[in-house]
Amino acid sequence: MKHWLTGLSVVVLAALLLLGWQYLTPPSGDAQTRAPRVQSVHVVMPEHQAVEDRIRAVGTLRAREAITVSSEVSGRVVTLAFRTGQEVSRGDLLVQLDDRQARADLQVAEARLDDARRQLRRAQQLRGSNSIAQSRVDELRTAVDVAVAERNAAAVRLDNHRIEAPFAGVVGLRELSAGAYVESGDTLTTLDAVDPMELRFAIPERYLGQLKPGLSLQADSAAWPDRSFIGTLSELDTRVDPLSRSLKVKALIDNPQRLLRSGQFMSVQLVLRAREALVVPEQAVLLRGDEQYLFVVGDEGKAQRRRVALGARKPGWVEIRSGLTADEQVIVTAQDRLSSGDALRILEGRDNAIPPNRLTGTEAG
Incomplete structure (x- = not known):
C-alpha cells in the first residue's frame, strides 16, 4: 500500500511540473506577432520595345549542288587539269583519260x-x-x-574520256595522280557549288502558320564565333515528320568569302515576326516549377507577387504577355528574400546587374 502511494505521488508531481513548464514557456513564432520586415530593393518601369518571335534550331550546311566526280569508262589518266580547292566554271576540263x-x-x-x-x-x-x-x-x-x-x-x-565540270563550283581533294589507271566508277574528286550554301534544319509543326519562303534568319558556327551569317528561308517540305512532329526546311546563306563548308554544323535563329511589346529585365522574373512570377510594388509600398506569362526574349530582356501593366514598378533585386506583404525601401540609382532602364523610386518607409 505504501509503495502504491509513493508511485502515485511521483506521477502527480511530474504532471504538475509539465503543466508549469508549458505555462512559463513563451509562445512560438506563429503565436507571436511577427515584426514587419523592410526590404531594400531596386525597381524599374516596364518598357515597350521592339521584339521578335524567333525559332531556335540547329542545322547542317550542304552545298547547293554537290557531286562525286567519277569516270564512266576505264583508262589511264593523261591530264589532271585542277588543283584542290580550285574554283571551276561549267564545262572546264577536270580529267583527261587516254x-x-x-x-x-x-x-x-x-x-x-x-x-x-x-x-x-x-x-x-x-x-x-x-x-x-x-x-x-x-x-x-x-x-x-x-x-x-x-x-x-x-x-x-x-x-x-574527257571529264568536265557539269556546273560551276569548287573542286575537292584529288584522289589520284597523272598516269594512274582508273576503273569505271572510280572516284576522282568532288565538286561543290558553295555560294550560296544550303542550310537544312527542322521546325516544330506549331509554327507552320507563320512559315513562308523569304523569312530572314541568322546562323552561327563555332568555327567563326565572332560573326554571324545572314540567310533567307527558301524551301518548305510538303510533309510533317510524324515522329518528330517537325517540318524540314531549307535556307540559302551567302558565302562569298568561302568561309562555310559542306557538312558544317550551325545554330539557327529564324525571325517570324517583329512587334512592339512590354518588356522587363530578365533578372526580375523568378521560376518555381511551371510557374513564372515577379514582384511589383503594390499598395502602401508593399511587395506584391504577380504571376506572369512570358513571350519572346532578347539579350537581358524578356517580354511579358500578361500579368503586368506598363505603369507598375517591377522589383529587380532581392526578390529571393521577398514575400507578398513585405514593406519595401526603394533605393535610388542603378544596380550594376540591371540593364539600362528607367530606374525609379524615392525612399519609402
Whole structure:
C-alpha cells in the first residue's frame, strides 16, 4: 500500500511540473506577432520595345549542288587539269583519260558510215532505172541508220574520256595522280557549288502558320564565333515528320568569302515576326516549377507577387504577355528574400546587374 502511494505521488508531481513548464514557456513564432520586415530593393518601369518571335534550331550546311566526280569508262589518266580547292566554271576540263583507242574506234565508225551512204546513193540511182529491187534499197537505208548509230556511240565513248565540270563550283581533294589507271566508277574528286550554301534544319509543326519562303534568319558556327551569317528561308517540305512532329526546311546563306563548308554544323535563329511589346529585365522574373512570377510594388509600398506569362526574349530582356501593366514598378533585386506583404525601401540609382532602364523610386518607409 505504501509503495502504491509513493508511485502515485511521483506521477502527480511530474504532471504538475509539465503543466508549469508549458505555462512559463513563451509562445512560438506563429503565436507571436511577427515584426514587419523592410526590404531594400531596386525597381524599374516596364518598357515597350521592339521584339521578335524567333525559332531556335540547329542545322547542317550542304552545298547547293554537290557531286562525286567519277569516270564512266576505264583508262589511264593523261591530264589532271585542277588543283584542290580550285574554283571551276561549267564545262572546264577536270580529267583527261587516254582516248587513243576511242578516237580510232570513232574513225572506223565514220568510215563505215561513209561506205554505207555511198552504197545507198548508188542503189537509189539503180532503182531509178529499175536495175535493183526496192527491198535492196531499203536494206541499204537501214544499214546507213545503223552506221549513224554506231558513229554516235563511238563519239560518246570518246567524250567519256574527257571529264568536265557539269556546273560551276569548287573542286575537292584529288584522289589520284597523272598516269594512274582508273576503273569505271572510280572516284576522282568532288565538286561543290558553295555560294550560296544550303542550310537544312527542322521546325516544330506549331509554327507552320507563320512559315513562308523569304523569312530572314541568322546562323552561327563555332568555327567563326565572332560573326554571324545572314540567310533567307527558301524551301518548305510538303510533309510533317510524324515522329518528330517537325517540318524540314531549307535556307540559302551567302558565302562569298568561302568561309562555310559542306557538312558544317550551325545554330539557327529564324525571325517570324517583329512587334512592339512590354518588356522587363530578365533578372526580375523568378521560376518555381511551371510557374513564372515577379514582384511589383503594390499598395502602401508593399511587395506584391504577380504571376506572369512570358513571350519572346532578347539579350537581358524578356517580354511579358500578361500579368503586368506598363505603369507598375517591377522589383529587380532581392526578390529571393521577398514575400507578398513585405514593406519595401526603394533605393535610388542603378544596380550594376540591371540593364539600362528607367530606374525609379524615392525612399519609402
